[in-house]
Amino acid sequence: MRYFHVDAFAQTPFAGNPAGVCPLEAPLPAALMQQIAAENHLAETAFFVPRPDAPGEYDLRWFTPAVEIDLCGHATLASAHVLFTHLGFAGPQVIFHSQSGPLRVTRAADGRLTLDFPSRPPQELPVHPTGLTDALGATPLRVLAARDLLAVFNSEAEVRALTPNFARIAALEYVGVIATAPGSNGVDFVSRFFAPRVGVPEDPVTGSAHSILIPYWAEKLGKTELRARQISPRGGDLWCRLRGDRVDISGYAVTYAAGELLVGVGS
Numbered sequence: 001m002r003y004f005h006v007d008a009f010a011q012t013p014f015a016g017n018p019a020g021v022c023p024l025e026a027p028l029p030a031a032l033m034q035q036i037a038a039e040n041h042l043a044e045t046a047f048f049v050p051r052p053d054a055p056g057e058y059d060l061r062w063f064t065p066a067v068e069i070d071l072c073g074h075a076t077l078a079s080a081h082v083l084f085t086h087l088g089f090a091g092p093q094v095i096f097h098s099q100s101g102p103l104r105v106t107r108a109a110d111g112r113l114t115l116d117f118p119s120r121p122p123q124e125l126p127v128h129p130t131g132l133t134d135a136l137g138a139t140p141l142r143v144l145a146a147r148d149l150l151a152v153f154n155s156e157a158e159v160r161a162l163t164p165n166f167a168r169i170a171a172l173e174y175v176g177v178i179a180t181a182p183g184s185n186g187v188d189f190v191s192r193f194f195a196p197r198v199g200v201p202e203d204p205v206t207g208s209a210h211s212i213l214i215p216y217w218a219e220k221l222g223k224t225e226l227r228a229r230q231i232s233p234r235g236g237d238l239w240c241r242l243r244g245d246r247v248d249i250s251g252y253a254v255t256y257a258a259g260e261l262l263v264g265v266g267s
Helices: 030-040 073-085 132-136 156-161 166-170 210-221
Strands: 002-008 017-023 044-050 057-063 093-098 101-107 113-118 142-145 149-152 177-182 189-195 200-203 225-230 236-243 246-251 253-260
Touching (some): 002 073, 030 044, 030 057, 057 073, 073 101, 113 210, 132 149, 132 166, 149 210, 166 189, 210 225, 210 236
Parallel strands (some): 057 093, 189 225
Antiparallel strands (some): 002 017, 093 101, 101 113, 142 149, 177 189, 189 200, 225 236
């Protein structure tokens, strides 16, 4: 099968978040997709299949090295990039059908891609989950929750300085933990994302986390258009917008490698 390695939320290789992308002609068994994702050992590998009689629409699934997940931003961005850049897709928008509903991706003239994702506003937790401070190595100012925990800090420096204990983070009853703080120099907010529970100790750039981050910071800052940066070692830039119960998450992508997976072929 054809295979692409794409750095998402990046304009040059070796930045952003690498994703594996497998365009398929027909669905694969879930167990085989999980094995491929484990072998790739990237944060996520995406698999998409065209929908019969629906041009520009695809069924999309995402797998970490350990589990299938319900929503992934960077591998969706990478999948759209592969369609637009390598597979000759000429339409104005791609529609992916997923566990989280239909997800639309549009491309601007300069190549920037925009994800249309659900908004997942987090709810304040009056009591911090047991073990969170020990897991992060610091005490957050506020803690909220949606699919993931959202730990809010006073400054970007505090988020950069976190030394997480991944075993303790994995013991928390959430997919992952987002650490966030106000940004600087034109960036509205920064974040880091830890998800060892699903096989991703620190994710370089996490589109799905911004389904939570955007509504939080839009309310906090009183604005609907935001600039974000994920401050992992690789780093990544995101342009964000809140639209009611949806969010726009925009960024660039670049192909690092293209080839074939010889699954089931004897050596």
